[in-house]
Amino acid sequence: MIRSTHLPLIITLATFVLAFALCGYAYPSMLSTRVVANLLTDNAFLGIAAVGMTFVILSGGIDLSIGSVIAFTGVFLAVILRETSIHPLMAFALVLVITTAFGGAMGALIHYLEMPPFIVTLAGMFLARGAAYVLSTESVPITHEFYDVLQDLYWKAPSGGRFRLIGGVMVLTFLVGIIVAHRTRFGQNVYALGGGQQAARLMGVPLASTTIGIYAISGGLAGLSGIVFSLYTSAGYSLATVGVELDAIAAVVIGGTLLTGGYGFVAGTFFGILIMGLIQTYIVFDGTLSSWWTKIVIGGLLFAFILLQKGLTWATQARQRTVTGSAAPS
Amino acid sequence: MLMPGPKSSVLSRITPQLIILGVALLLNVIVLPDFFHIDFRNGRMFGNLIDVLNRGAPVALLAIGMTLVIATRGIDLSVGAVMAISGAVAASMVVDGHGWGTALLAALATGGLCGMWNGVLVAVLRIQPIVATLVLMVAGRGIAQLITEGKILTFMNEGLIHLGAGTIAGVPTPILIWIVLGVLMMLAVRRTALGMLIESIGINERSSRLAGINSRVLLICVYLVSGFCAALAGVIVAADIKGADANNAGLWLELDAILAVVIGGNSLLGGRFSILASLIGALIIQSVNSVILLSGLPPEFNLVIKALLILAILVIQSPRISYLLYMLRATEPRQDPGQSKPKEEAAQ
Numbered sequence: 001m002i003r004s005t006h007l008p009l010i011i012t013l014a015t016f017v018l019a020f021a022l023c024g025y026a027y028p029s030m031l032s033t034r035v036v037a038n039l040l041t042d043n044a045f046l047g048i049a050a051v052g053m054t055f056v057i058l059s060g061g062i063d064l065s066i067g068s069v070i071a072f073t074g075v076f077l078a079v080i081l082r083e084t085s086i087h088p089l090m091a092f093a094l095v096l097v098i099t100t101a102f103g104g105a106m107g108a109l110i111h112y113l114e115m116p117p118f119i120v121t122l123a124g125m126f127l128a129r130g131a132a133y134v135l136s137t138e139s140v141p142i143t144h145e146f147y148d149v150l151q152d153l154y155w156k157a158p159s160g161g162r163f164r165l166i167g168g169v170m171v172l173t174f175l176v177g178i179i180v181a182h183r184t185r186f187g188q189n190v191y192a193l194g195g196g197q198q199a200a201r202l203m204g205v206p207l208a209s210t211t212i213g214i215y216a217i218s219g220g221l222a223g224l225s226g227i228v229f230s231l232y233t234s235a236g237y238s239l240a241t242v243g244v245e246l247d248a249i250a251a252v253v254i255g256g257t258l259l260t261g262g263y264g265f266v267a268g269t270f271f272g273i274l275i276m277g278l279i280q281t282y283i284v285f286d287g288t289l290s291s292w293w294t295k296i297v298i299g300g301l302l303f304a305f306i307l308l309q310k311g312l313t314w315a316t317q318a319r320q321r322t323v324t325g326s327a328a329p330s
Numbered sequence: 331m332l333m334p335g336p337k338s339s340v341l342s343r344i345t346p347q348l349i350i351l352g353v354a355l356l357l358n359v360i361v362l363p364d365f366f367h368i369d370f371r372n373g374r375m376f377g378n379l380i381d382v383l384n385r386g387a388p389v390a391l392l393a394i395g396m397t398l399v400i401a402t403r404g405i406d407l408s409v410g411a412v413m414a415i416s417g418a419v420a421a422s423m424v425v426d427g428h429g430w431g432t433a434l435l436a437a438l439a440t441g442g443l444c445g446m447w448n449g450v451l452v453a454v455l456r457i458q459p460i461v462a463t464l465v466l467m468v469a470g471r472g473i474a475q476l477i478t479e480g481k482i483l484t485f486m487n488e489g490l491i492h493l494g495a496g497t498i499a500g501v502p503t504p505i506l507i508w509i510v511l512g513v514l515m516m517l518a519v520r521r522t523a524l525g526m527l528i529e530s531i532g533i534n535e536r537s538s539r540l541a542g543i544n545s546r547v548l549l550i551c552v553y554l555v556s557g558f559c560a561a562l563a564g565v566i567v568a569a570d571i572k573g574a575d576a577n578n579a580g581l582w583l584e585l586d587a588i589l590a591v592v593i594g595g596n597s598l599l600g601g602r603f604s605i606l607a608s609l610i611g612a613l614i615i616q617s618v619n620s621v622i623l624l625s626g627l628p629p630e631f632n633l634v635i636k637a638l639l640i641l642a643i644l645v646i647q648s649p650r651i652s653y654l655l656y657m658l659r660a661t662e663p664r665q666d667p668g669q670s671k672p673k674e675e676a677a678q
Contacts, residue, residue: 062460109641109644112650113644113645113648113650113651114648114649114650115598115644115648116598116599118405118460118598119588119592119598119640119644120644122585122588122589122640123637123640123641123644124637125585125637126585126633126634126636126637126640127633127634127637127638129633130630130631130632130633130634130635130636130637131634133628133630133631133633133634134628134630134631134634137628137630246464246467246468249464250464250468253461259458259460259461260458290475290476290480292471292472292475292476292480292576293472294472295468295469295471295472295475296469296472296473296476298468298469299465299466299468299469299470299472300469302464302465302468302469303465303469306457306461306462306465307455310455310456310457
């Protein structure tokens, strides 16, 4: 029997398969490895950031700063590669340290000041975006030969699809994310924290280090996402990736993770990303639909999945009530 | 949390905000000595102070609705998108040849409808406010694009433009609109029991429902008011530029509105609120913007300064810091250490 805990994930998967089948039915050429490869490449930066967001949402929090952190990373890399002669790999390491520390600092504020994550990461969003503006308000091109080397790395599938490095980085991030979430003590702590702070504290979950760790991961992955985005666009622009945090949240929710925390799968987010990418690809293929339909369809999907979550929660509560025989409201 | 006992007067409640506003205005004066100078030319008031009041209108309007929403322990992320939708509705109505009155009413009705949608999601379907309003925030701009058909819809309707760029008795209309709406709303919540009922929902919704408050209807109304305020702000912004820009109208203003409410000393955890303080908060934001603009400091610093402002307020508002301060002040620390905990438990 299918366990109800897996139901959201199964529904996400079914939605993806159905959507892909519909796309293939309407436009048979969409069923090519070329489209699949592009799906991975075009959504790589969003996917990587969404892994971090999954951890944050699993813990019952929210991180509004990732879009700004991605933009900051891009501008930082572009400026540092233009002004100095350090190797891009050094710059990558440097920026990852900065963004991870930035996320960790937000986590510390959330934990020690006992403030809602929403408002703390809002401040982080302003700060990172402001820092990007201060570095440069113009789009700075990146022209380093190492970038060309990285951009030319791809594996060509027999039928013509090019699986590029950044798509691979995203898939790898998801795999590591799945292992960390489901196979490590830290992952269990994240779920426990999302299930309820008081209960987690009583169970002996180290609240401070877990909270700081979660936001550090989110910040660090946003930094990695920024690196990938700079590889994708070959430039750093402080106005780029505005609103990516919302796309990431939408992907996590469509992926079946409960927004109240404690419930969900990193793998679900992967399919959430693919569904959103598929909608965009379909609109490109159709050609007559305007691009703003993307937002409306994603909004509608978001709504549908939130309703689904609510329905499942109600059903579980109703069953618990009949099992325990008590009429105590939740 | 910041506020003293319930018996203290309105003035002492808003003193911190007034001090911050004073400092911000003082900085303006330092940068530009004749900041307070107001000219009267062509039957219209001119001056930097008037500009602050005028440019602050959208955020001030949003802050009115947002204060009520936050007082119920909620949040409304969709106000920016609702601004874009209602601006688009107003613009497309006048472009289709309707009068400005009809267009305004249609825009306000649209905003109310959007608010009601949020309210139903929060109050009836019991979805957390951040998530419930996120749906409209994501989809809203798409809807606005649909109405304007992807263009920036420009119009030349005198009546509608008057709302954003005109004057009444020499005072720019937006200033009058937000002040009148603010006063009306303050009277509505403080001269009746409405404000108290809203606060009780924010403090503990279950117990207020058990006490006989119809929290469902009240919650829907609060989100409806927020949508209505957003619609008004959207019309003003559209009228100001004589066009509806679905992409940029009200972009990130939801964050400014939340910031205004937080600067106003209202706790994000719900409960006691002051619309007056939020309005002063909106003016503080606008004054800070004005300092940055007048001082010739690159506008890039705007966001950094805002971020530092939020951080400072967070530290002041933090339950743990206020508890520490309380312990420092108390001569006999016999307070139960779980003082700030009940609210957290209520959230579980």
